[in-house]
Amino acid sequence: MVSCAPTHRGHTPVLTHVGGAWKRLSVAAALAFRWDGRRTRFFFHTQPGAYTDRTLIAFLRQLKRHFGRQPVILIWDGLPAHKSRVMLGYLARARQWLSVERLPAYAPDLNPVEPIWGNLKRRELANLCAPDLPALRTPLRRGCARVRHHRDLAFNFLRHAGLGFTHGR
Incomplete structure (x- = not known):
């Protein structure tokens, strides 16, 4: 059971959680931009627990279904699962459609997906005290859908990440 009690101004709220440890809900996300800047897409996937190299490969396979034969440039941060032996083997086999660029270490400000999490935390997840993972998943998906539908x-x-498009002629 989780209870969220309002408090008076100037007093720290106390959150009581009874009944076991907090569970983790992880989210993988990808922002996709056309080379000409005309279309954006936002993909996300939720999963209880942490992502592993194998679950991230499954996410990449889902992305491939959306893009078909179109080449994809993936810009990734330094998550260990992004650099595992299993992942590197998959990326080598996916070379014909997928190329990977890595962000510098400790540079979340260069990752355009990072501000999405802050945006969701200020909107759909603000002051949320979810009793379980399904109660967290609903507002999270609602927020991701909002981002998806607002180009x-x-x-x-x-x-915000300091990135953009240049059009060669």
Whole structure:
């Protein structure tokens, strides 16, 4: 049981959690931009527990279904599962459609997906005290759907990271 009790101004709220340890819900996400900047897509997948190299490979396979034969450039941070032997083997086999660029270590400000989490925490997840994972999953998916349906948000996250498009002629 989780109870969230309001408090008076100036007093620290106390959250009581009874009945076991907190569970973890992990989210994998990808922002996709066309080379000409005309279209954005936001993909996400939730999973209880942590992502592993194998579950991330499953996410990449789902992305491949969306892009078909189109080449994809994946920009990744330094999560250990992104660099495992199993993942490197998969990436070598996926070379014909997938190329990978790595962000520098400890550079979340360069990752356009990072501001999405802050945006969700300020909106759909603000002051949320979910009693279990299903209660957390619903507002999280609602927030991700909001990001998915607002094209300008994705471009703003890209700009926030200091990234953009250059058009060669």
